[in-house]
Amino acid sequence: MANSATNSPQTALDLLVLTVLGRRGPLHGYGIANAIEDLSDEALRIDEGSLYPALHRMEEAGWITASWTVTENKRRARIYQMTRAGKKQLAAESDRWTNFSAGVARVLRHA
Amino acid sequence: MSWFSKLKNAVHSKPLDNELADEMSDHLARRAAALREQGWSAADAQQEASRRFGNVTLLREQSREIRPSAILETTFQDLRYAWRGMLKSPAFALTAILSLALAVGANTAIYSIVDAALLRPLPVPEPGRLFILSNPPIEQPGGPAGTENEVFSYPLYQQFRSAAGDSARFALFSLANRIEVQMPDRNAPIEKAICGYVSGDAFDILKVPPALGRVFSSEEDRVPWGAPYLVISYDYWQRRFHGDPRVLGQRVQIGRHAYSIVGVARQGFFGVEPGKFVDIWMPAMMYSKASFANSGWNWFRIIGRLGPGVTLTSLHARLQPVFSAHEDEVVKSYPTMPPSIQKLFRAQPLHVRPGAIGASHFQSTFARPLWIVLGVAAGILLIACANVASLLLARATARSAEMAMRISLGAGRSRLIRQLLTESLLLSTIAGALGWAFARLSVPILVGALSTETDPVRFALSPGFFGADSRVLLFCAAVSTVAAVFFGLLPAWQSSGAQPMRELHGIRVASGRLRMGRLFVAIQVAFSFTLIIAGASFLFSLRNLLNVDTGFNPHNVSVIHISTDLSDITQKPELNVFQDELQRRAEALPGVQSAAISQGALFYGNYWSSQVILPGKPLPNREEPAMGVSPRYFYMMHIPLLAGREFEQRDRDYHHTGPPPTAVDDAPALEYFGNEDPDKGPRPTIVNQALARRYFGTDNAVGKMFQTPDGDKLMSHEIIGVVGNTSYGSLRDGPEPIMYGVVRGSSYVAMYVRSTLDLGSVVKMVERETESIGHGTRIREITTLDTLIGNTLLREKLLAGIGGVFAFLGLLLAAIGLFGLLNYSVTRRTKEIGIRAALGARPPALVFLVLKDMFSMIAAGLVTGLLGSLALMTAVRSLLFGIRPLDPLVMITAAAVFLTAALVAGGLPASRAASIDPMTALRHE
Incomplete structure (x- = not known):
């Protein structure tokens, strides 16, 4: 059960979002989308819109919070921030992810 | 977000929707701006931003669905939308709603009766631990299917109790009956109430506490006729006494006994018969004294509670031997029972069934x-x-x-x-x-x-x-x-x-x-x-x-049940005179064509039945019903006399030496012709055509003789008349055999009065006559023969x-x-x-x-x-x-x-x- 959840694309996206928020601090959705592309050297290109349902789901799960702020150029933007629960989730998920990908890599090497 | 704001969100759906829209358009705007900086044209940038983003509406919907509040919100939206849609096409909405409402209403109405009568457990604690005893009917060859027997005798109950020991407790509940009660005040009217006898420990076993005063206890189970107390239902207390707490100690006259009310049962307890509400419970010990020693006198249901760890099966294992021994005794008490029927009796199983839903005539x-x-x-x-x-x-x-x-x-x-x-x-x-x-x-x-x-x-x-x-x-x-x-x-x-x-x-x-x-x-x-x-x-x-041709003319016949204070045991001759007088006076009333009396009314379902034994022939494996009727009964009913003659007063000229009638207080007496005095010769008997054909192979059976069992002796009958076939118990049965004896004086009779006058006028006239006859003679129940027949349908x-x-x-x-x-x-x-x-x-x-x-x-x-x-x-x-x-x-x-x-x-x-x-x-x- 935990494994199948771990390896779903949804979890991968969650992991990316949490990592971005952990490294760069509070960001709006557009910023997160750009960051994911930048960090992965555009290797991971997500459908930008699909980020939002993910963000809202994580918000409901309590891993991130959001608030409306007015940004430098006087625009309203919704800023996301990681919570303590989010940090825990990130730690747990990244461990699991590392193990998983290491496992996959081993298999590929010895195949 | 607090719950309050979520709720607010849900009720006013704008904000969340706006937020989602704002956030996404913000994203699109930023992307477009970034693309423009990379040198895209304004229009191309816009389009590329949209392309990269995906389906805005769908994503917004997805985002909304994630929010729990949004589900509520969406529902509100949908409801509002649906409501507007309905208002827009009222003809559609009205047709749909009305046809559904009728169907749902029909189902709900029927279900509420099914639930109350057949599904809902009795309103007592742990109804799942209750059980009820019954045994399958012994059916007449070719007769209609009977229903499970649920009533037992007092001696058998005592045997069950000692056989069960600690494994179960047994409560007695007589079949609830409508009876007459009277408050002791001078000139107090006679009222009807639904009444049932219960054993003293019944309330304790069912775990029904009093709402006021006390309920019965084992104290009420000790001495026959030693507990003149009543417990009334909460419903009756409210209805009849307006919830007055002074009802405790209230004296009530029922039949020949004066009782006092000692308590009110808990609200909602109506007895154990779904379909009936018992008003008054009387201690079983107040029932006829003779019933306590008579193992053939079945008059109550046995509903009990299993002891801890006891199952229906294990209880059955303890009770079946007792029941089989009892059935063996029954067989022995009928010396004329043919072996085929004896075998059926000896093989009778006792059923120990779950008793949670009680048992009632209505259910069956x-x-x-x-x-x-x-x-x-x-x-x-x-x-x-x-x-x-x-x-x-x-x-x-x-x-x-x-x-x-x-x-x-x-x-x-x-x-x-x-x-x-x-x-x-x-x-x-x-x-x-x-x-x-x-x-x-x-x-x-x-x-x-x-x-x-x-x-x-x-x-x-x-x-x-x-x-x-x-x-x-x-x-x-x-x-x-x-x-x-x-x-x-x-x-x-x-x-x-x-x-x-x-x-x-x-x-x-x-x-x-x-x-x-x-x-x-x-x-x-x-x-x-x-x-x-x-x-x-x-x-x-x-x-x-x-x-169905009933064989008689049921129209324009009033059926009037009449009782008198004369004793069935000590005043038999007086009762005979009383009965003749009653019939004579009714026949003489203006507008009355004819009148007659029978014991028990037609279509009431209870008949004495007896084997018809022909000398030199094998014992019959069936019993035929018998009914006591007065002179001129067949004339009054328009039942054709095919041969011989009707009864006359002289046919009754026999000493009555039989057991006391089985009438208890108010139940109509069911008494067969009584025992034969050997000096008087064979008893004059009228049979119907079906009986004559079945046993004598001819319509003209006048003068033929047969015997019926009478304890360990046989009683001789001489057929003095043959009458046409009639229905008497159910219209479905067709022409079944029946024998008639002349009715003897009884303190409770059914009188039939044929008149074109309406029921009310007939009753009024008869009432005047009963008053002038004296001996406390009065009318108990009134109905018409048509109604009685209708009630069977x-x-x-x-x-x-x-x-x-x-x-x-x-x-x-x-x-x-x-x-x-x-x-x-x-x-x-x-x-x-x-x-x-x-x-x-x-x-x-x-x-x-x-x-x-x-x-x-x-x-x-x-x-x-x-x-x-x-x-x-x-x-x-x-x-x-x-x-x-x-x-x-x-x-x-x-x-x-x-x-x-x-x-x-x-x-x-x-x-x-x-x-x-x-x-x-x-x-x-």
């Missing part, structure tokens, strides 16, 4: 009819659902452009289905509420139809219009919801699958819809045709029963009445459905019909075209319905009378009724088709 009589009626009601619900489904389908066609628009704007299919289902739920909720009201109003009427004056039926249905009867309410809600899903899902699936491009281009994709509509019509036709056949069968059964009347009404409802709904679909089909084929008309088709041909369409729609349904009704009719065969499963009369009637309705339903669209003007039709699209 009405269980099957009620389940059948509930099944029929479910059929009505299906028809109504199919009807609403096809209405929704038709409406979906009207809204297909709207759906296509929404789909192309990015609405997901599940979202659309949810919205359409919300509409269905709104419809069904309104219909459910209406149906609930309809059920609450009709249940008392239904219960009333099952009641008779002497046997009033009452259920623990919560009072008031919105009585919190949670089980029934739940049922109603569940039925409505299931209905909504049933009728809403298919149309919702169908219309949410609209193909936007084709719809928006005006291409009709309605053929699938028509196909599904045909399916719904077929369902409706099948069920309604089944219902019509069922209704017709029940109606024809009732008619057949009402047309309550089940059949229920089935015929409800069956008829439901068949009509089903037909109406099916006709509406048929009309709707044909009308739609004509609209769709306007162009085709127009072309045909332009090519010279005459109106009759066009009418035929539509009707052919209709017949192709209903043919499959009719065949299915026919098969369904065959199955149904086979299942309810025992409730029918004079009807075969494939009765041609029933089939032809049902088919004629259905086709008439179909022609009416199809006629309107057909005439519309015939009047289509080719020019208009061709310009139509």
Whole structure:
């Protein structure tokens, strides 16, 4: 059960979002989308819109919070921030992810 | 977000939607700006931003669905939308709601009776630990199927108790009866109350505490006639004494005993017979003294509570040997019992059944009819659902452009289905509420139809219009919801699958819809045709029963039960005089043609029965009923005297030396002719034609002799007359043998008075005579022979009445459905019909075209319905009378009724088709 959840694309996206928020601090959705592309050297290109349902789901799960702020150029933007629960989730998920990908890599090497 | 703001969100749906929209458009704007900085043109940047983002509406919907508050919010939105939609097409909404409300109401009404009578446990703690004892009936060869025996004798109860030890406790409950009670005040009127005898420990065993005062205890079980106390029901306390606490110590006269009220039982406890509310409980010890030692005197049910760890099976293992030994004793007490019957007695099993729902006459009589009626009601619900489904389908066609628009704007299919289902739920909720009201109003009427004056039926249905009867309410809600899903899902699936491009281009994709509509019509036709056949069968059964030749003339006969204070034991000669006087005076009344007396009334169901033993022939394995009647009884009843003569006073000239009559206080005496005095020669007896034929092979049996068992002796009878066959217990039985003896004086008799005057006037005249006769003679019950016969047909009347009404409802709904679909089909084929008309088709041909369409729609349904009704009719065969499963009369009637309705339903669209003007039709699209 935990494994199948771990390896779903949804979890991968969650992991990316949490990592971005952990490294760069509070960001709006557009910023997160750009960051994911930048960090992965555009290797991971997500459908930008699909980020939002993910963000809202994580918000409901309590891993991130959001608030409306007015940004430098006087625009309203919704800023996301990681919570303590989010940090825990990130730690747990990244461990699991590392193990998983290491496992996959081993298999590929010895195949 | 606090709960409050979530709730606010839900009620005012703008903010969340706006937030989502704002956030996404913010993203799009930023992306477009970034692209412009990379040198894209403004328009291209916009487009590329959108492309990269994906389907905004769909994503917004997805985001919304993630929020729990949004689900609520969406529902509110959908509800508002659905409500507006309903207001926009009130005719659709009204038809749908009304047909559903009728169906839900019918189901709820029937279910509330089924629940109260057959499903709901007695209102006592741990009803699951209760058990009830019974044994199967010993049936007469060729006789009607009997019902399970549930009454036992006091000696057997004592044996059960000692055999069970600690493993179970046994409570006695006599069958509740309507009796007369009188407060001791001078001139207090005589009142009727439902009364039952219980053992002293019964309340403790059932765990029913007092609401006031005390309930009985084992103290009341010690001495016969030693406990003149009463416990009354809470309901009776409120009704009769207005909840006055001074009721404790109130003296009440019942029969020959004076009692005092010692307590009120807990609110809601009505006894152990669903269908009856006991007003007054009397200690079993106050029953006839002779009953306590007589193991043949079965007068109470045994309902008990299992001890800890004891199961029904383990209790049965302890009780069966006791019961078998008892049955052995029974066999020994009938020296003339043939071996075949002895074997049946010795093999009698004792049933230890779960007792949670109690036991009642109502249950055994009405269980099957009620389940059948509930099944029929479910059929009505299906028809109504199919009807609403096809209405929704038709409406979906009207809204297909709207759906296509929404789909192309990015609405997901599940979202659309949810919205359409919300509409269905709104419809069904309104219909459910209406149906609930309809059920609450009709249940008392239904219960009333099952009641008779002497046997009033009452259920623990919560009072008031919105009585919190949670089980029934739940049922109603569940039925409505299931209905909504049933009728809403298919149309919702169908219309949410609209193909936007084709719809928006005006291409009709309605053929699938028509196909599904045909399916719904077929369902409706099948069920309604089944219902019509069922209704017709029940109606024809009732008619057949009402047309049964009873063998006597039941019209214009008043039946008056009269009691006197003379003693049945010590004043027999006086009772004989009293009885003759009563008959003589009644016969002399103006406007009275004839009068006669019998012991026990016809169609009351209780007869003494006895073997007819012919010297030199094997012992018969059956018993024939016997009835005591007065002189001129056959003349009064218009029963033909085929040979010999009627009884005369002198035929009664025998000493009465038999046991005291089994009448207890108010139960009508059931006494056979009494013991023979050997010096007087054989007893004069009249038999009916069926008895003469069965035993003597001839109608002219006058002068023939036979014997009946009398304890360990035999009593001789000489046949002095042969009369025509009559029905006496049930109209279904046909001409069964019966023997008559001359009635002896009894303190409780049924007098029949034939007069063209109405019941009230006859009773008034008879009352004057009883008063002047003295000895405390008075009228106890009044009714007519027609009413008594009618009361034996309550089940059949229920089935015929409800069956008829439901068949009509089903037909109406099916006709509406048929009309709707044909009308739609004509609209769709306007162009085709127009072309045909332009090519010279005459109106009759066009009418035929539509009707052919209709017949192709209903043919499959009719065949299915026919098969369904065959199955149904086979299942309810025992409730029918004079009807075969494939009765041609029933089939032809049902088919004629259905086709008439179909022609009416199809006629309107057909005439519309015939009047289509080719020019208009061709310009139509």
